Amino acid sequence: MQNPRLASRYAKSLVDLAVEKGQLEVVRADMQVLQQITKGNPDVVTLLKSPVIKPDKKQKILAAILEGKISNMTSMFIQLLVAKGRESNLPEITTEFARQYNVLNNISKVKITTAVPLDAAILSTIKQKVEAGSDKKIEMETAVEPDLIGGFVLETEDRLFDASILRDLKDIKKQFAQNIYTPNIK
Structure with missing residues (x-):
């Protein structure tokens, strides 16, 4: 901007x-x-x-x-x-x-990103769950990103909930890279 x-x-x-x-x-x-x-x-x-x-x-x-x-x-x-x-x-x-x-109208934008397109019933269920946890009306935006492999990423105005397979794989890779079970030998 x-x-x-x-x-x-x-x-x-x-x-x-x-x-x-x-x-x-x-x-x-x-x-x-x-x-x-x-x-x-x-x-x-x-x-x-x-x-x-x-x-x-x-x-x-x-x-x-x-x-x-x-x-x-x-x-x-x-x-x-x-x-x-x-x-x-x-x-x-x-x-x-x-x-x-x-x-002004107490509307919160929520973006959900998935690996495959969501059908209307699942999207409606997700919207109901998000609205239940908020006092605002929800405006849903969807996006498809095949790199996520599975799961979803939910973004609100101030929060990010990443439940994707891609994030899990990155966490596992990080754990293997650290290898906390083997002492560092110098």
């Missing part, structure tokens, strides 16, 4: 305005659209960061890209960013908006 303080301030302003106008869910959906666009299309990020392209041209291009996809409030917010020369921070602002939205 290039400028977390700036992103935090702009995101906070947008959250406050959206709450005041009763459009928080609409703006959240818009921010998710913007996040998908900036993550999925590096050309848009290059456009936002380009000092060569004039601000009025950037506004026209962004308006053409986002026409019918975002609300008027979010469109005006993007126009403000371009007018202030802060459009290059849009990807950071969308991420920070999502974080502040989650804090």
Whole structure:
């Protein structure tokens, strides 16, 4: 993140305005659209960061890209960013908006990484178990990493629970390397 303080301030302003106008869910959906666009299309990020392209041209291009996809409030917010020369921070602002939205609505993000994709029933059971141990609503994110061999890695905001076969194998390798049963001979 290039400028977390700036992103935090702009995101906070947008959250406050959206709450005041009763459009928080609409703006959240818009921010998710913007996040998908900036993550999925590096050309848009290059456009936002380009000092060569004039601000009025950037506004026209962004308006053409986002026409019918975002609300008027979010469109005006993007126009403000371009007018202030802060459009290059849009990807950071969308991420920070999502974080502040989650804090405001008492939502905790949980990421589970497994060696193979999980079916919906197992994922639902895991979500119920995690919610039972927390006073927050849980938003699950899944990832597949075949290197884990088996088991899973569960990441919350402040904890990491690694129950993977890969970690067990690394622990065993470490124990063999130390070989505490053989005295060191010099």
